[in-house]
Amino acid sequence: MKKIIFMTLMLISGITFASAQATNGKKQAEIKFDNLSHNxxxxxxxxxxxxxxxxxxxxxxxxxxxxxxxxxxGCTVPAYTKAPIMPGQKGEIKVTYNGSGKFPGHFKKTITVRTNGATEMTRLYIEGDMTEAK
Structure with a gap:
């Protein structure tokens, strides 16, 4: 009886492992940025x-x-394509920084991008130096 239970558990484990391997082979999207930062x-x-x-x-x-x-x-606003990007195609994320009402000087901001791709999260960085108006 123990052998039958053991063999049944091994069979179930094998089927579970095989199905997990099959879902990992599923086709996925993958995002690749030309640059991750802009100064x-x-x-x-x-x-x-x-x-x-x-x-x-x-x-x-x-x-x-x-x-x-x-x-x-809130001083940084990203705008991006809402439509799906097909394999091999390009897309854009337009980022606008508005320094109105901010103190002059150096700034560094991040934009977190979440996708349905194999890499679900990517961070983009913008930075610069706003000088005082004279």
Whole structure:
């Protein structure tokens, strides 16, 4: 009786392991950014709004969907494509920093990007130096 129970458990374990391996072989999307950071350099408080674009490619085998892109503060606003990006295609995340009402000086902000891809979360960075208006 113990042998039958043992063999049944081994069979169930083997089936579970095989099905887990099969789901890991599933086609997935994969995001690859051209750059993960952007430096605006020095800009004046007179023109406090600066913008950059992060370009990415879906290097996976399934459609890529960006679920959200969230900035570390309200002065930074990311805008991104809501439509799925097919394998091999490119997409963009446009990031705008608004230094109005902020103290001049160096800043560094992050944008957290969440996708349906194999890499579910990626962080992008922007930085720069806003000089005082004279």
């Amino acid at each position: 605006f350099g020095t800009f004046s408080e007179k023109s406090p709004v600066v913008t950059c674009v992060f370009t990415y490619t879906n290097v996976g085998e399934a459609p890529l969907i960006i679920n959200q892109a969230i900035a570390s503060c």
